Amino acid sequence: MLQVxxxxxxxxxxxxxxxxxxxxxxxxxxALIGPNGAGKTTCFNVISGALKPTAGTVMLSGExxxxxxxxxxxxxxLVRTFQIVRPMRTMTVLENAMIGAFARTADVSKAxxxxxxxxxxVGLQNKADALAGNLTLPDRKMLELARAIAAxxxxxxxxxxxxxxxxxxxxxxxxxxxxxxAEGMTVLLIExxxxxxxxxxxxxxxxxxxxxxxxxxxxxxxxxxxxxESYLGKRTKxx
Amino acid sequence: xxxxxxxxxxxAFVFFLVVAGLGPxxxxxxxxxxxxxxxxxxxxxxxxxxxxxGLLSLGHALxxxxxxxxxxxxxxSGGISPWLAIPAGTVISALAGSMIAWVGGRFSVRGVQFAVxxxxxxxxxxxxxxxxxFVGGTGGFFLKAINPDTNRPLLTLRxxxxxxxxxxxxxxxxxxxxxxxxxxxRWGFRWRAISEDEDAAxxxxxxxxxxxxxxxxxxxxxxxLGGGLFGLMQGSLFPDSTMRLxxxxxxxxxxxxxxxxxxxxxxxxxxxxxxLMEFANVLGQRTGYYGVNTLxxxxxxxxxxxxxxxxxxxxxxxxxxxxxxx
Amino acid sequence: MTTLYLNVxxxxxxxxxxxxxxxxxxxxxxxxxxxxxxxxxxxxxxxMYVGYGIWSVTKIPPWMIAPVAALALFMxxxxxxxxxxxxxIERPQHAQFILFISFxxxxxxxxxxxxxxxxxxIDIIESMxxxxxxxxxxDVVRSQAALMALALIxxxxxxxxxxxxxxxxxxxxxxxxxxxxxxxxxRNVYSVTAGIGMACAxxxxxxxxxxxxxxxxxxxxxxxxxxxxxxxxxxxxxxxxxxGGVIxxxxxALAALVFSPALKTVFSYALLTIVLIWRPNGxxxxxxx
Numbered sequence: 001m002l003q004v005x006x007x008x009x010x011x012x013x014x015x016x017x018x019x020x021x022x023x024x025x026x027x028x029x030x031a032l033i034g035p036n037g038a039g040k041t042t043c044f045n046v047i048s049g050a051l052k053p054t055a056g057t058v059m060l061s062g063e064x065x066x067x068x069x070x071x072x073x074x075x076x077x078l079v080r081t082f083q084i085v086r087p088m089r090t091m092t093v094l095e096n097a098m099i100g101a102f103a104r105t106a107d108v109s110k111a112x113x114x115x116x117x118x119x120x121x122v123g124l125q126n127k128a129d130a131l132a133g134n135l136t137l138p139d140r141k142m143l144e145l146a147r148a149i150a151a152x153x154x155x156x157x158x159x160x161x162x163x164x165x166x167x168x169x170x171x172x173x174x175x176x177x178x179x180x181x182a183e184g185m186t187v188l189l190i191e192x193x194x195x196x197x198x199x200x201x202x203x204x205x206x207x208x209x210x211x212x213x214x215x216x217x218x219x220x221x222x223x224x225x226x227x228x229e230s231y232l233g234k235r236t237k238x239x
Numbered sequence: 240x241x242x243x244x245x246x247x248x249x250x251a252f253v254f255f256l257v258v259a260g261l262g263p264x265x266x267x268x269x270x271x272x273x274x275x276x277x278x279x280x281x282x283x284x285x286x287x288x289x290x291x292x293g294l295l296s297l298g299h300a301l302x303x304x305x306x307x308x309x310x311x312x313x314x315x316s317g318g319i320s321p322w323l324a325i326p327a328g329t330v331i332s333a334l335a336g337s338m339i340a341w342v343g344g345r346f347s348v349r350g351v352q353f354a355v356x357x358x359x360x361x362x363x364x365x366x367x368x369x370x371x372x373f374v375g376g377t378g379g380f381f382l383k384a385i386n387p388d389t390n391r392p393l394l395t396l397r398x399x400x401x402x403x404x405x406x407x408x409x410x411x412x413x414x415x416x417x418x419x420x421x422x423x424x425r426w427g428f429r430w431r432a433i434s435e436d437e438d439a440a441x442x443x444x445x446x447x448x449x450x451x452x453x454x455x456x457x458x459x460x461x462x463x464l465g466g467g468l469f470g471l472m473q474g475s476l477f478p479d480s481t482m483r484l485x486x487x488x489x490x491x492x493x494x495x496x497x498x499x500x501x502x503x504x505x506x507x508x509x510x511x512x513x514x515l516m517e518f519a520n521v522l523g524q525r526t527g528y529y530g531v532n533t534l535x536x537x538x539x540x541x542x543x544x545x546x547x548x549x550x551x552x553x554x555x556x557x558x559x560x561x562x563x564x565x
Numbered sequence: 566m567t568t569l570y571l572n573v574x575x576x577x578x579x580x581x582x583x584x585x586x587x588x589x590x591x592x593x594x595x596x597x598x599x600x601x602x603x604x605x606x607x608x609x610x611x612x613m614y615v616g617y618g619i620w621s622v623t624k625i626p627p628w629m630i631a632p633v634a635a636l637a638l639f640m641x642x643x644x645x646x647x648x649x650x651x652x653x654i655e656r657p658q659h660a661q662f663i664l665f666i667s668f669x670x671x672x673x674x675x676x677x678x679x680x681x682x683x684x685x686x687i688d689i690i691e692s693m694x695x696x697x698x699x700x701x702x703x704d705v706v707r708s709q710a711a712l713m714a715l716a717l718i719x720x721x722x723x724x725x726x727x728x729x730x731x732x733x734x735x736x737x738x739x740x741x742x743x744x745x746x747x748x749x750x751x752r753n754v755y756s757v758t759a760g761i762g763m764a765c766a767x768x769x770x771x772x773x774x775x776x777x778x779x780x781x782x783x784x785x786x787x788x789x790x791x792x793x794x795x796x797x798x799x800x801x802x803x804x805x806x807x808x809g810g811v812i813x814x815x816x817x818a819l820a821a822l823v824f825s826p827a828l829k830t831v832f833s834y835a836l837l838t839i840v841l842i843w844r845p846n847g848x849x850x851x852x853x854x
Binding site for chain 3: 290295342346347348349350351352355356358359360362363366369370484485488492495496499528529530531532533534535536537538540541544545548
Binding site: 048071 | 438
């Protein structure tokens with residue numbers, strides 16, 4: 001579904017992502033991990049069109065999307081969430097989700113239905129008329145997810161969607177992602193919580209200092225000494 | 240659970256019908272005052288539309304003026320029927336708006352900078368018109384005086400106070416319902432999303448540039464429509480009064496005072512602000528002091544913005560709702 | 566012919582320095598509080614009336630009255646910020662905008678009521694005189710105004726660099742939350758900043774009083790020039806305000822000479838449009854992607 005080839009993104013003086021290549025197959029869940037500053041969100045930004053690549057290319061189902069504006073990429077079925085959530089604060093929860101739904105339909109009542117279903121999916125149905133600005137952080141994260149789902153993506157990019165949530169809440173999101181996969185969705189997620197990565201991911205891609213360090217099944221990655229070193233430094237051994 | 244997203248249209252319908260019914264019984268003072276109210280309501284609706292997409296216009300007089308001049312010149316110099324000239328003015332204004340929105344969107348000119356860009360374009364065109372002899376330059380452009388005995392208002396789209404009362408009421412009511420439908424449609428949602436967080440909206444598939452251009456095109460078109468009829472009513476146009484910055488500021492006071500969120504707020508705002516302006520003018524003349532009207536105007540606006548942050552109309556709605564028995 | 570151009574350029578630079586002072590006030594207010602002072606021109610006109618008023622009674626040359634005007638407007642700005650504007654910091658931009666519009670209307674209304682619409686020229690000998698430096702003839706009034714403006718600007722920059730309060734202001738402009746975390750009392754900083762911003766406008770007003778006949782309706786022109794300069798130079802950038810002021814002063818002077826006086830503002834607007842397209846954040850503003 002997604003092919004990232006030799007992706008490079010340089011800002012003045014800083015190369016945030018260098019020559020990164022990986023694939024995400026249909027209906028897979030791939031986790032993008034790495035220490036802070038490894039370039040994961042920058043990758044997301046380039047893949048989703050928020051930034052243009054300095055070099056390399058990104059293809060969605062064989063079609064080149066690198067360099068396209070973000071709204072076009074979203075319309076083609078690649079929808080991302082933001083690490084720091086960005087709800088439309090003066091609009092209600094339902095209205096927020098409807099913005100996502102409007103990517104697939106122009107009809108207001110159809111959009112309302114789709115939006116309501118995605119809100120219900122994340123458990124926010126009782127707060128449909130609440131202003132997004134009044135929500136707690138966990139609810140905002142749920143809204144961010146619901147909004148993206150309402151946009152009917154084929155490939156969902158989740159940027160640390162579980163950061164800052166309690167165990168019960170992140171477990172709920174894990175279930176939601178599993179159910180999305182069961183419906184055929186493909187997911188690429190950035191995550192720090194290893195428990196979640198191990199439980200959800202079919203494959204893991206590890207970034208470090210902007211370069212791809214390793215790639216493979218979760219169990220392989222967990223045992224890879226290079227990966228451990230990148231997180232913990234040279235002298236530590238796992239207990 | 241799922242509340243109705245668009246307010247019911249019939250209260251507004253009733254309102255406009257009542258106002259229409261008043262027409263024949265009002266005297267000329269009230270007729271002209273209310274006509275001015277409708278005009279500012281129309282301008283307010285137009286300005287508010289752009290604003291809902293996050294685009295602050297401080298040069299709205301440009302669209303007004305372009306509509307006015309296009310209509311006037313086509314009817315007077317071109318001999319074209321005003322039924323064609325007014326739409327022509329509307330289109331010209333819409334094109335100007337599209338261009339400005341495109342430039343702003345394409346080059347990421349947002350917020351304050353965009354507002355100043357609108358001033359820049361308005362001033363540029365104003366000075367252009369000042370120096371353009373074809374439209375009369377600073378000396379002004381004049382329509383032939385109508386002969387009250389032989390004039391047929393529906394043909395020339397000019398007439399007495401009552402004619403313009405109904406004409407402005409009609410287009411303002413039409414504009415109101417149009418804007419209301421738009422705000423309740425996919426476009427309205429998209430505009431509000433862009434206004435809040437353009438990048439997050441784009442990540443959800445909202446076409447930012449197209450949405451902005453559409454918002455400004457419609458907004459400018461409505462202003463051009465009002466300007467066209469306004470020109471026919473005034474009979475004379477001067478760049479320095481039709482396209483000046485002060486007018487751009489005047490048109491936005493009513494919608495902000497009335498309440499930005501809802502189209503009806505813009506209409507209500509005009510009902511409050513225009514009589515206030517007139518009252519302040521009269522008071523100024525009575526006391527013989529120059530500037531009393533400006534002073535009163537400023538004080539009242541300060542009071543409203545300080546104590547009624549969301550405008551007058553939302554507070555009225557709140558009051559009516561709480562007064563209703565549960 | 567070149568002498569003419571040289572003199573016009575010199576004159577443009579001189580007035581540009583005074584424009585820079587006006588713009589500096591506007592950009593400081595924006596840089597610290599993210600507020601757009603749409604009544605800035607009205608503050609300049611207050612300064613003009615202060616200059617005119619004191620001159621007409623004491624015959625002190627207006628350029629020397631500038632510090633007094635600065636002080637008067639500092640107090641006004643401080644008071645306004647403290648009493649009303651601080652409450653508007655959290656409110657949406659259009660609300661702030663209308664607030665300042667209402668200030669502008671009130672100030673102009675007061676001017677009209679108190680002084681009437683007639684313009685009040687300042688007739689002093691210096692208006693006719695000029696300094697001769699080589700081939701250059703520099704307007705005495707403009708030169709005095711520019712020198713005083715430079716002095717005030719230098720004083721302001723020194724204040725911002727050296728004094729505790731000045732550094733607090735710069736800290737708040739840079740990183741608002743960080744500044745609060747280290748204990749800077751933000752409301753106080755805001756009030757002082759507003760005072761300083763308006764003092765700049767007021768001082769400039771006194772300086773230009775002999776050049777333009779004082780009357781209430783000049784305010785809009787000053788507001789617009791200040792905005793053009795600040796946006797061309799970059800909102801919040803001091804360097805941008807300074808260089809922008811000189812650039813606009815120059816371009817106005819040259820446009821008036823090459824095209825016609827009526828078109829000089831048009832030229833500035835055209836310049837503004839080009840800068841906005843090329844660099845939306847201004848010549849010295851932050852570079853976005």
